Amino acid sequence: MKIGLYFGTFNPIHVGHLIIAxxxxxxxxxxxxxMVVTPHNPLKKKSTLLADHHRLEMVFLATEDFPKIKPSDIEFKLSQPNYTVNTLVHLEEKFPEHSFSLIMGEDNLRSFHKWKNYEAILAHHDIYVYPRIATTADPSENSIFKNHPKIHMIDAPVxxxxxxxxRENIKKGKNVLPLLPSKVWEYIDHNNFYKK
Structure with missing residues (x-):
């Protein structure tokens, strides 16, 4: 089975994540x-994250009506901080019957050459890239990956x-209902998350 891995802190998961997935x-x-819930992204402050099990529960609630989308806590068991290359090795050992690919935004592709062991990832895994609104970043930055056979640009919605x-709008008491799956909003509201 061919599995696409969509990594994120999902703090919280929102409809944009679901549209892409x-x-x-x-x-x-x-x-x-x-949807691989990351316990601690090396680039994010851990203090801003909800507890791992709450974020995993929200991903579960958001995806239970989508049979092709599954929550994953695979990184919870790995040493921190997590690096994608280590997660991929672990997954290949645990699920030898599957092949694993990465899903990432165009913005992440621009910095992919800075990832730990990115050459090894690219040698063994396909990467599916979804578009993001163009930034002021130099477009030539990702030209090293432009026609790479393992990189697939997918015409997904932006x-x-x-x-x-x-999170900021919940704290301000604004209505964020259109941005969240209803079960996720109920979970956040019930637990008073992000309100202070």
């Missing part, structure tokens, strides 16, 4: 998309919703 599951040559702005 579902598009990849339905339109790329992937059998499933696993979705610019940020978990950060959702």
């Amino acid at each position: 579902n598009h990849m599951a339905e339109h790329a040559d992937l059998d499933q998309v696993w 979705v610019e919703i940020s978990s950060t702005s959702i």
Whole structure:
């Protein structure tokens, strides 16, 4: 089975994440998309994250009606901080019957050459890239990957919703209902998350 791995802190998961995951599951040559909840992204302050099990529960609630999209806690068991190359090795050992690909935004592709052991990742795994609104970054930065046979540009919808702005708006008492799956909003509201 061909699995696309969509990594994120999902703090919280929102409809933008689901739009991308579902598009990849339905339109790329992937059998499933696993939403890998990252316990601690080396580039993010851990103090801003909800506890791992709460973020995993929100991903579970958001994806239970999507048979091709699965929550994954695979990184919870690995040493911190997590590096994608280590996660991929672990997954290949645990699930030898699957092949694993990465799903990332165009913005991440621009900095992919800075990832730990990125050459090894690219040698063994396909990468499915979804578009982001163009930034002022130099477009030549990702030219080393432009025609790479392992990199597939997917014409997915451009979705610019940020978990950060959702958290900020919840704190301000604004209505964020259109941005979250209803079960996720109920979970956040019930637990009083992001309110202070």
